[in-house]
Amino acid sequence: xxxxxxxxxxxxxxxxxxxxxxxxxxxxxxxxxxxxxxxxxxxxxxxxxxxxxxxxxxxxxxxxxxxxxxxxxxxxxxxxxxxxxxxxxxxxxxxxxxxxxxxxxxxxxxxxxxxxxxxxxxxxxxxxxxxxxxxxxxxxxxxxxxxxxxxxxxxxxxxxxxxxxxxxxxxxxxxxxxxxxxxxxxxxxxxxxxxxxxxxxxxxxxxxxxxxxxxxxxxxxxxxxxxxxxxxxxxxx
Amino acid sequence: xxxxxxxxxxxxxxxxxxxxxxxxxxxxxxxxxxxxxxxxxxxxxxxxxxxxxxxxxxxxxxxxxxxxxxxxxxxxxxxxxxxxxxxxxxxxxxxxxxxxxxxxxxxxxxxxxxxxxxxxxxxxxxxxxxxxxxxxxxxxxxxxxxxxxxxxxxxxxxxxxxxxxxxxxxxxxxxxxxxxxxxxxxxxxxxxxxxxxxxxxxxxxxxxxxxxxxxxxxxxxxxxxxxxxxxxxxxxxxxxxxxxxxxxxxxxxxxxxxxxxxxxxxxxxxxxxxxxxxxxxxxxxxxxxxxxxxxxxxxxxxxxxxxxxxxxxxxxxxxxxxxxxxxxxxxxxxxxxxxxxxxxxxxxxxxxxxxxxxxxxxxxxxxxxxxxxxxxxxxxxxxxxxxxxxx
Numbered sequence: 001x002x003x004x005x006x007x008x009x010x011x012x013x014x015x016x017x018x019x020x021x022x023x024x025x026x027x028x029x030x031x032x033x034x035x036x037x038x039x040x041x042x043x044x045x046x047x048x049x050x051x052x053x054x055x056x057x058x059x060x061x062x063x064x065x066x067x068x069x070x071x072x073x074x075x076x077x078x079x080x081x082x083x084x085x086x087x088x089x090x091x092x093x094x095x096x097x098x099x100x101x102x103x104x105x106x107x108x109x110x111x112x113x114x115x116x117x118x119x120x121x122x123x124x125x126x127x128x129x130x131x132x133x134x135x136x137x138x139x140x141x142x143x144x145x146x147x148x149x150x151x152x153x154x155x156x157x158x159x160x161x162x163x164x165x166x167x168x169x170x171x172x173x174x175x176x177x178x179x180x181x182x183x184x185x186x187x188x189x190x191x192x193x194x195x196x197x198x199x200x201x202x203x204x205x206x207x208x209x210x211x212x213x214x215x216x217x218x219x220x221x222x223x224x225x226x227x228x229x230x231x232x233x234x235x236x237x
Numbered sequence: 238x239x240x241x242x243x244x245x246x247x248x249x250x251x252x253x254x255x256x257x258x259x260x261x262x263x264x265x266x267x268x269x270x271x272x273x274x275x276x277x278x279x280x281x282x283x284x285x286x287x288x289x290x291x292x293x294x295x296x297x298x299x300x301x302x303x304x305x306x307x308x309x310x311x312x313x314x315x316x317x318x319x320x321x322x323x324x325x326x327x328x329x330x331x332x333x334x335x336x337x338x339x340x341x342x343x344x345x346x347x348x349x350x351x352x353x354x355x356x357x358x359x360x361x362x363x364x365x366x367x368x369x370x371x372x373x374x375x376x377x378x379x380x381x382x383x384x385x386x387x388x389x390x391x392x393x394x395x396x397x398x399x400x401x402x403x404x405x406x407x408x409x410x411x412x413x414x415x416x417x418x419x420x421x422x423x424x425x426x427x428x429x430x431x432x433x434x435x436x437x438x439x440x441x442x443x444x445x446x447x448x449x450x451x452x453x454x455x456x457x458x459x460x461x462x463x464x465x466x467x468x469x470x471x472x473x474x475x476x477x478x479x480x481x482x483x484x485x486x487x488x489x490x491x492x493x494x495x496x497x498x499x500x501x502x503x504x505x506x507x508x509x510x511x512x513x514x515x516x517x518x519x520x521x522x523x524x525x526x527x528x529x530x531x532x533x534x535x536x537x538x539x540x541x542x543x544x545x546x547x548x549x550x551x552x553x554x555x556x557x558x559x560x561x562x563x564x565x566x567x568x569x570x571x572x573x574x575x576x577x578x579x580x581x582x583x584x585x586x587x588x589x590x591x592x593x594x595x596x597x598x599x600x601x602x603x604x605x606x607x608x609x610x611x612x613x614x615x616x617x618x619x620x621x622x623x624x625x626x627x628x
């Protein structure tokens with residue numbers, strides 16, 4: 001009888017050990033994905049885009065984003081475009097402006113509010129992401145986003161960047177290169193821009209370059225009427 | 238019990254129809270397999286028009302599923318005796334169409350294998366998430382309601398349960414309307430008139446489906462419509478068609494009044510190619526005015542006319558939903574008001590949409606599911622409306 005009990009005990013021990021080994025790495029990654037708890041209410045990552053310096057026809061930010069995140073770079077209506085260049089022309093004055101457009105990392109993101117499963121979420125540092133394990137591919141967030149910032153993965157993927165997991169049948173958008181930020185880096189688009197159009201930094205840190213610039217120059221939030229308090233601001237619009 | 242037997246349902250034709258129903262469902266499932274294997278790239282949907290033909294089918298079925306319960310509510314809640322014998326058929330049609338609609342909606346997901354995720358992760362701020370308990374609740378409540386109808390000992394509960402079902406179905410259609418009403422991003426949506434519009438649409442669409450099914454069952458069993466009841470039902474259908482037309486007109490007129498919305502309205506009502514055509518020809522003329530003529534013209538209004546009117550209302554509903562869902566997305570988002578906009582991502586441009594055969598197959602699969610449940614339900618249980626002796 002004691003023999004049997006011993007076997008069962010050993011089995012339970014092994015099973016518990018195996019379960020921990022299986023679950024632990026996932027739990028650790030899960031923690032990282034939620035950002036640094038120290039930054040709660042302190043850090044808010046954002047960008048300031050100087051449209052006056054953005055050159056029409058220059059696509060370096062788009063190319064850098066595609067390379068960094070393993071996107072195909074295709075521009076069909078079914079291809080993912082996390083960042084795109086938009087050319088706008090004032091209807092009355094005919095003034096032309098070129099600017100990059102991506103997820104605006106809103107403080108009150110409509111995509112997060114409408115997501116039925118909570119797959120769309122906002123980290124404590126303000127970065128809006130999609131949990132690829134929870135996304136069911138309903139595309140309601142794409143209907144809700146006022147910036148058309150999200151793409152749906154329409155076909156099987158190959159050659160993914162291990163740092164940027166993607167998945168067929170799920171929705172994705174600019175992550176602000178969260179994998180770089182978590183290692184002290186900055187987004188690939190900001191790094192690649194030859195004219196330093198994209199200024200990245202902590203909006204909440206008064207000593208940061210971005211905060212000081214926001215304090216001194218006139219900037220615009222796109223669709224400010226919606227009161228989403230975007231993390232991406234534009235200068236010169 | 239002998240009166241419950243429906244001899245005609247034993248005929249070979251019944252089984253041929255059942256086999257056809259199975260075939261249509263299988264065709265729908267084959268489309269799902271293809272979409273799952275290749276991804277949504279094989280559909281006509283894209284990053285601008287994210288909801289396509291499957292959603293036209295799904296929303297029609299879900300809205301009509303709720304609306305058909307009106308027939309039951311008029312009898313059970315509002316005490317109109319002539320509608321009471323129709324309540325069981327209305328309940329079953331509701332369950333059938335809701336199942337068909339959810340079949341399409343769930344299997345169109347990018348990850349249909351993760352339905353369990355949707356059931357276990359609930360975001361309380363999402364109106365989409367609110368709709369899930371509304372759907373499952375409707376199944377449960379309608380089943381309970383049908384029990385009170387069909388089990389004599391439970392008959393005393395018909396009115397209270399009927400009232401709960403009626404309230405629930407109003408909430409459900411409100412929820413369906415809110416899916417669009419809560420969208421601030423796109424100009425077609427984000428309007429408080431949408432939930433009431435969906436409720437009135439559901440009345441008409443549910444009534445039309447009910448009348449078509451009831452007429453088919455009557456025809457099959459060599460029964461005739463009581464002229465008084467026919468007259469009441471057709472008049473009610475006519476009022477619902479008028480009500481929908483009124484609210485659709487108010488929705489567009491309100492938009493036309495706002496300068497920021499006029500470009501969108503011109504697109505939908507005049508310049509948008511397929512969308513104005515479907516709106517005016519499909520919805521207004523064929524789906525509303527012609528049915529009204531068939532229903533209310535003194536020399537018309539016979540059974541055949543009302544069946545034709547009902548079929549036209551269903552046709553009109555598909556036209557209206559196509560314009561509302563797909564036309565509403567085809568128009569570009571207004572991110573830079575006052576500017577001409579262009580980009581590699583269809584900013585500032587009308588996005589073309591061509592529904593693929595897979596989408597239509599999936600949508601028809603949902604109709605097939607609804608048909609199968611109805612056909613089997615009629616065979617297994619006694620759902621044929623019989624006029625009460627005092628009528």
